Structure formats: structure tokens, C-alpha cells
Amino acid sequence: MIRLHHVYKNYGMGPDALSDVSLHVEEGEFVFVTGPSGAGKSTLLKLLFLAERPTKGQVFINGVNVGSISRRKVPYLRRAVGVVFQDFKLLPSLTVLDNVSFPLEVTGMGRREIVKRVRRVLKFVGLEDRERAYPLELSGGEQQRVAIARSVVNEPPILLADEPTGNLDSELTLDIIRLMEYIHERGATVLMTTHNKDIVERFHKRVLSLRAGRIVS
Amino acid sequence: MKTLVSGEKRPGPVPIHERVSMLTARITYIFRKVLRNFGAYPMVHFLAVMTIGISLFIPSAYLFVYYNLTGLLTKFGEEVHISAYLSDFLSDDATDALMAQILDIKEVDRVEYITKDDALMYLSESFGGQADVLEGLEGNPLPASMEVMLKEEFRTPDDVSLVASKIERMNGVEDVIFAQEWLARFHEAVKIVRIGGIAVAIILALAAVAIISNTIRLIVFARKDEIEIMRLVGATRLFIKAPLVVEGMIQGALGAALAVGALWGLYQLFMEQYYSEFGLFFGAVDIVFFPNTILLSILLGGVLLGMLGGLFSFGRSIRV
Numbered sequence: 237m238i239r240l241h242h243v244y245k246n247y248g249m250g251p252d253a254l255s256d257v258s259l260h261v262e263e264g265e266f267v268f269v270t271g272p273s274g275a276g277k278s279t280l281l282k283l284l285f286l287a288e289r290p291t292k293g294q295v296f297i298n299g300v301n302v303g304s305i306s307r308r309k310v311p312y313l314r315r316a317v318g319v320v321f322q323d324f325k326l327l328p329s330l331t332v333l334d335n336v337s338f339p340l341e342v343t344g345m346g347r348r349e350i351v352k353r354v355r356r357v358l359k360f361v362g363l364e365d366r367e368r369a370y371p372l373e374l375s376g377g378e379q380q381r382v383a384i385a386r387s388v389v390n391e392p393p394i395l396l397a398d399e400p401t402g403n404l405d406s407e408l409t410l411d412i413i414r415l416m417e418y419i420h421e422r423g424a425t426v427l428m429t430t431h432n433k434d435i436v437e438r439f440h441k442r443v444l445s446l447r448a449g450r451i452v453s
Numbered sequence: 454m455k456t457l458v459s460g461e462k463r464p465g466p467v468p469i470h471e472r473v474s475m476l477t478a479r480i481t482y483i484f485r486k487v488l489r490n491f492g493a494y495p496m497v498h499f500l501a502v503m504t505i506g507i508s509l510f511i512p513s514a515y516l517f518v519y520y521n522l523t524g525l526l527t528k529f530g531e532e533v534h535i536s537a538y539l540s541d542f543l544s545d546d547a548t549d550a551l552m553a554q555i556l557d558i559k560e561v562d563r564v565e566y567i568t569k570d571d572a573l574m575y576l577s578e579s580f581g582g583q584a585d586v587l588e589g590l591e592g593n594p595l596p597a598s599m600e601v602m603l604k605e606e607f608r609t610p611d612d613v614s615l616v617a618s619k620i621e622r623m624n625g626v627e628d629v630i631f632a633q634e635w636l637a638r639f640h641e642a643v644k645i646v647r648i649g650g651i652a653v654a655i656i657l658a659l660a661a662v663a664i665i666s667n668t669i670r671l672i673v674f675a676r677k678d679e680i681e682i683m684r685l686v687g688a689t690r691l692f693i694k695a696p697l698v699v700e701g702m703i704q705g706a707l708g709a710a711l712a713v714g715a716l717w718g719l720y721q722l723f724m725e726q727y728y729s730e731f732g733l734f735f736g737a738v739d740i741v742f743f744p745n746t747i748l749l750s751i752l753l754g755g756v757l758l759g760m761l762g763g764l765f766s767f768g769r770s771i772r773v
Binding site for chain 2: 311312314315319325338339341342343344345346347386
């Protein structure tokens with residue numbers, strides 16, 4: 237599903253953010269990507285949701301070489317990858333319902349169908365009665381759940397999460413990880429970065445460790 | 454899990470009715486988004502409309518002056534005529550023939566025949582109260598004349614002298630005069646106004662474009678976060694730009710309406726307060742407001758500028 241082949245990434249200043257990274261993630265896996273700050277975890281994810289292109293090497297998502305597809309096709313590929321961020325990245329001027337509707341609106345889906353699906357996924361994350369609330373009215377944990385809802389609303393095969401529990405306390409953290417496990421059980425391939433050792437120890441998943449841009453075992 | 458990870462939308466061709474409903478959904482989305490944007494950021498849009506309005510006001514005011522000036526010039530141009538003085542002993546038939554001959558010339562628009570008696574009458578009228586000066590006159594020394602008016606496109610110095618020389622050679626014509634020097638100068642003035650007018654108009658239009666484009670760029674910049682998330686979630690560039698383009702068009706239309714409205718207000722004010730005082734100065738010339746065709750052009754111009762501003766609002770400031 238996800239394959240990196242001798243990938244290097246340099247932002248143009250200083251050392252490589254990623255250096256000779258090769259890895260393979262099968263469909264349906266749940267992987268933790270760990271490492272200290274600056275190890276390159278976020279960069280790896282950025283390559284996978286196409287915010288960056290590799291400086292050298294190839295990145296394959298389901299067989300498609302994402303480094304060489306035309307700019308025009310990038311949006312369509314992005315619709316297959318759900319992303320959750322540490323800072324949630326919700327739109328403060330939109331309600332929860334509208335925030336979660338976004339990924340479906342870009343596909344040209346009809347309003348009624350969108351609302352139906354959004355409500356279904358809000359129920360899934362346990363926020364069905366907050367659909368009219370604005371992000372700033374919600375707690376951190378709720379906001380992250382909204383972000384997760386948005387990331388899975390169009391049922392992407394891949395879910396990426398960049399330190400999703402970084403801003404949350406430990407109890408909420410467990411809730412969020414369990415939610416992601418639930419999504420994983422329904423067939424998604426999940427990649428999650430974290431530098432929280434407790435999570436890694438508690439949930440037994442495959443672990444990819446990065447250090448200074450390289451994979452260590 | 455349904456979405457494909459191959460960069461394609463879906464396998465096989467999409468049936469027509471689905472394409473149509475997708476397009477409808479997208480268009481509805483755009484209008485909803487535009488309305489929501491106007492509601493969410495009323496201040497920004499108000500300022501944008503004001504900015505566009507002001508930047509369109511200047512070219513519009515200029516156009517107003519230019520429009521009235523060329524109207525004035527055209528009216529003055531109507532004064533361009535050739536006076537052909539006739540010999541005293543021309544029979545009626547000969548006079549008719551001569552008139553027909555002059556009308557035959559392609560540059561000629563119309564001809565007015567002034568008899569000796571008419572000429573004397575005009576002269577005494579121009580003396581006003583002093584008409585008794587003419588009482589001592591023996592007979593009527595004034596000749597009859599043909600006042601020849603040329604068509605608008607032939608009122609250049611070259612054409613006029615050409616026609617004058619043609620008429621000079623005709624039977625029965627004693628003398629031909631026209632305001633040669635004045636005509637040459639007038640023609641130069643018209644040329645300068647026209648060329649200068651176009652040059653200034655272009656510069657002002659470019660200035661308006663630059664201002665409008667920058668205004669929209671600022672709006673886009675302010676929405677950077679929103680746009681970033683839209684891209685993340687798989688929106689195409691067109692999808693993100695379309696509401697901005699529509700917003701630009703609406704702002705352009707409102708701005709144009711504002712500019713024209715302000716101009717009209719000033720025009721009314723001027724006409725009411727000052728025209729009666731300066732009316733004599735302007736002579737018999739009317740100062741008019743734009744006809745509907747020009748108003749419509751200004752409005753469309755505003756819409757077009759807004760649209761262009763929206764289309765070019767991204768540039769390098771937004772990461773693709």
C-alpha cells in the first residue's frame with residue numbers, strides 16, 4: 237500500500253530531513269512512527285499526503301509513484317488519504333457539520349447525501365449532538381474527534397495522523413487511539429507519528445523508528 | 454473503503470446524469486460559499502467594494518470629461534463649412550444645377566443656399582440696433598452663397614481644401630473661403646485629445662486593475678489557512694478559486710455601481726448649483742451624463758476587472 241524506495245528529502249537548508257528511507261507498509265496495517273523531535277516523522281507524513289515531493293527516491297501509494305504524477309492529479313490522490321494533525325486544523329468560522337462536510341463537498345456530492353454521511357460519522361466519533369457547534373466552543377478532545385471525523389468521512393483507505401494526541405491529556409489520548417483502532421478495524425491502513433513512549437508500549441502495533449532522518453530498528 | 458488511490462476519479466466513464474448533478478452540486482456550493490463569505494466577512498467585502506469603487510471612479514470621471522469634450526468638439530466640428538460666393542447674375546436653373554453639382558461631391562453632407570436678400574438680412578441682424586447704418590447702402594453688395602457642410606469623417610484640413618478647390622472650379626462660383634487656419638488647429642486639438650485620451654484611459658484602467666487585484670490578493674492571503682485546509686482535503690485549484698472569482702465579480706459590479714452613482718451625484722450637484730451660473734460660458738452646449746450603453750460598459754468593466762482580480766489572486770503568495 238505504502239512504499240518508500242531510497243527516499244531523501246531536503247528542504248534546501250541544512251542536513252537532509254530524510255535520508256535513504258526505504259519502507260513498506262501493507263494494506264490494513266497499523267504502524268506507529270516514533271522518534272525524537274526533528275527525526276523526520278512529520279516529513280515522512282508530508283510526503284505521504286503530498287504536501288512535499290521527495291528530493292530523491294520514489295514514494296508509492298498503492299502502486300502510484302506520487303513524485304511523478306502531474307500537479308493536476310494531486311487533489312484526487314489526496315482524497316484517498318485522510319490526515320489528522322496535532323493542532324486539529326479546523327476552520328473556526330464553520331460549524332462542526334460544515335467542517336466535516338468539506339472533504340465531501342470537494343467531490344461534488346449533493347448536499348443531502350453529504351449531511352447524511354456527516355451525521356453518520358459524527359455519531360461514530362460520539363459528537364452527533366454537537367453538529368451546530370463551532371470549533372472554539374469545543375474542548376481539545378472534541379475538536380480532535382471532529383478532525384478525525386473529517387479525515388474519515390469520505391472513507392479513505394489510508395489514514396495518517398501526525399501526533400494527534402500531542403495537545404491532549406493522557407485520558408483523552410487513550411480515547412483517541414482507541415478511535416483510531418476502531419477505524420483501523422474497519423479496513424483502513426493507519427500510520428501514526430508519536431513521541432509518546434507510553435502509547436507505543438501500551439498498544440502493540442508495528443513500530444517504525446526514525447532518528448535523524450534515517451530508519452533505525 | 455471506497456476511494457481509489459490511483460489519482461483517477463473512478464474507473465470507467467461517468468454517466469452524463471451524474472456529471473450534471475455533480476456540476477449542479479458544485480455550482481450550488483459556490484454560491485452558498487460566496488453568500489457565506491459575504492456574511493462572514495462583511496467588513497472585508499465592504500472595504501473591497503469601496504476600494505474598487507474609488508479606483509473605478511477616477512477613470513469614470515475622466516471618461517465623463519472626455520465624453521463631453523468630444524461631444525463639444527463634434528459640435529464645433531459642425532461649424533466646419535465652406536462658403537462658396539456666387540456671381541450676381543446666376544439664373545435659377547444655373548443655381549439649382551450648381552447646388553446639385555456640389556451635392557454630388559462625396560464629402561458633402563448638405564448645402565444651404567443663401568440669397569442676396571438673405572445675406573443682407575443676416576448682416577442687418579448682426580448689427581442689432583445699428584441697422585440704420587445699412588440704410589445708406591446702394592443696392593445689395595452682398596453676394597449669394599452656398600454654405601457647404603461636410604460629412605463628419607471628411608472634416609480634416611486636407612479634405613476640406615480638396616472640396617474647396619473642386620467647388621472653386623465650378624461655373625458660377627466667384628470665391629471660396631473656409632476657416633483654414635482655425636480648421637488646422639482644431640483638427641490638431643481633436644487628434645491630441647483622442648490619442649491622449651486613449652493613453653490616459655489605458656493607464657487609469659491598468660491602475661484600477663492593479664488595485665483590484667491587490668485587494669483580492671489581500672483577501673486571499675487572509676484566508677490562507679482555509680485555503681490550505683481545502684487543498685489538504687483534496688480540493689482542486691478551480692474549486693478553491695471559483696468562489697473567489699465570483700466574489701470578485703460581485704465586488705466589481707458593486708464597485709462600478711458605486712463609482713457611477715457617485716459621479717452621477719456630483720453631476721446633479723454641478724448642474725443644479727453651477728451650470729446656471731456658467732451656462733453662458735459653455736454656450737449652447739449641454740453637459741450630459743453617460744448614455745446607457747456606456748453605463749453598461751462601465752458595469753461590465755467592473756465585473757471583468759473583479760473576475761480577473763479573482764483569477765490572478767493566487768500568484769506566489771499561496772502554496773499550491
